[in-house]
Amino acid sequence: MAPIQAAHVTRSMSTLLVTHPIFTAHDTGFGHPERADRLKAIDKVLAHEMFGALVRGEAPLRDDVEERIRLAHSDYHLTRIKGAIEHVSHDRHVRIDGDTVASFATWESALRAVGAGLDAVDQVMTGKFQNAFCEVRPPGHHAEGDRAMGFCFFSNAAIAAMYARAAHGAERVAVVDFDVHHGNGTQDIFWSDRDLFYGSTHQMPLFPGTGELSETGVGNIWNAPLREGDDGEVFKAAFTERILGPLENHRPDLIVISAGFDAHKRDPLGGLRLVEADFMWATAKVGEIAHRHANGRVVSMLEGGYDLEGLAKSVAVHVKTLMDLGS
Numbered sequence: 001m002a003p004i005q006a007a008h009v010t011r012s013m014s015t016l017l018v019t020h021p022i023f024t025a026h027d028t029g030f031g032h033p034e035r036a037d038r039l040k041a042i043d044k045v046l047a048h049e050m051f052g053a054l055v056r057g058e059a060p061l062r063d064d065v066e067e068r069i070r071l072a073h074s075d076y077h078l079t080r081i082k083g084a085i086e087h088v089s090h091d092r093h094v095r096i097d098g099d100t101v102a103s104f105a106t107w108e109s110a111l112r113a114v115g116a117g118l119d120a121v122d123q124v125m126t127g128k129f130q131n132a133f134c135e136v137r138p139p140g141h142h143a144e145g146d147r148a149m150g151f152c153f154f155s156n157a158a159i160a161a162m163y164a165r166a167a168h169g170a171e172r173v174a175v176v177d178f179d180v181h182h183g184n185g186t187q188d189i190f191w192s193d194r195d196l197f198y199g200s201t202h203q204m205p206l207f208p209g210t211g212e213l214s215e216t217g218v219g220n221i222w223n224a225p226l227r228e229g230d231d232g233e234v235f236k237a238a239f240t241e242r243i244l245g246p247l248e249n250h251r252p253d254l255i256v257i258s259a260g261f262d263a264h265k266r267d268p269l270g271g272l273r274l275v276e277a278d279f280m281w282a283t284a285k286v287g288e289i290a291h292r293h294a295n296g297r298v299v300s301m302l303e304g305g306y307d308l309e310g311l312a313k314s315v316a317v318h319v320k321t322l323m324d325l326g327s
Helices: 037-046 065-069 075-085 106-125 156-168 184-190 232-250 276-293 308-325
Strands: 015-019 055-058 131-134 173-177 196-203 221-226 254-259 298-302
Touching: 015 037, 015 106, 015 308, 037 308, 065 075, 065 106, 065 156, 075 106, 106 131, 106 156, 106 254, 106 298, 131 308, 156 173, 156 184, 156 254, 156 298, 173 184, 173 232, 184 196, 184 221, 196 232, 221 232, 232 276, 254 276, 276 298, 276 308, 298 308
Parallel strands: 015 055, 015 131, 131 298, 173 196, 173 254, 196 221, 254 298
Antiparallel strands: none
16 A cells, blocks of 8 residues: 555544543452553543543444454464453453453453554544544553563554554554553564664663663664653653654654653652653654654554553643644
8 A cells, every 4th residue: 555645634633532431341450550540540630621622432343453463463362362361251350471460351452452543543544633542451562472461462552553554554653652661562563674663761670671772673673771760851861862863763654652651750660750741741742753754643552650640640741732732
């Protein structure tokens, strides 16, 4: 398929929010940090009148979702996860590993999380919306091509990026990740493909242990490891030098954001010291590059963030910045 030419697209200035009630039914068990209350906190803040202009849509359960999952994952992985969690009973939990837990609603939740990204790509690439935020569970950036881990079953952001190429002719797609944890899954899936860019700021040492400067793929992987205690100024310097410059050079046709907010200073699973203004700044900087090279096309997908107050406030400024980018 021929690539979409940005100059030929007439674009709405709206921001799309994609979510679904099933995401709060994905039950990870008592005491698990990746819990339904995360989305309830986000829903509460996004109910404010300042978000009245958001167009809200439901994450679909698409007929082609398994085909699209195979863009990033092996058939072995899809079959194994499907067999393990598709028919979990209402009173059971299934552990894929020590951190990754499934319940009766997890299979549908995982499929709709992928579907949210696919739908957002469709809407943004066809010019119906300037950008989109996918409020989903389970998250995705730790899921490797053959392995679920770190609360993640399928790599939502990587699938969305690869779908933009397969279905919409995007030649170069970028994923920018500011979660406190390195997105080893996205890196693994993108590793050998020069047209797929992955840039990540993250704390090291920290789970999953990947994300060194030396991990560069075929020149398409850009890691910016940070140290425990680093604040917004250190983050901005690393983001500017290691992510924004190479991203500009990549000239992406679409930017997907792995929007994790666990680098917030309140978060219990990280040790960075970011505040809401830092996420607002990063979103705006990514948006500026999207405007120069991708006709403003951005799809953002929720990853981590486990302090409810820090998460809700950070999502609020992130989404408001996306809305402002399209105004």
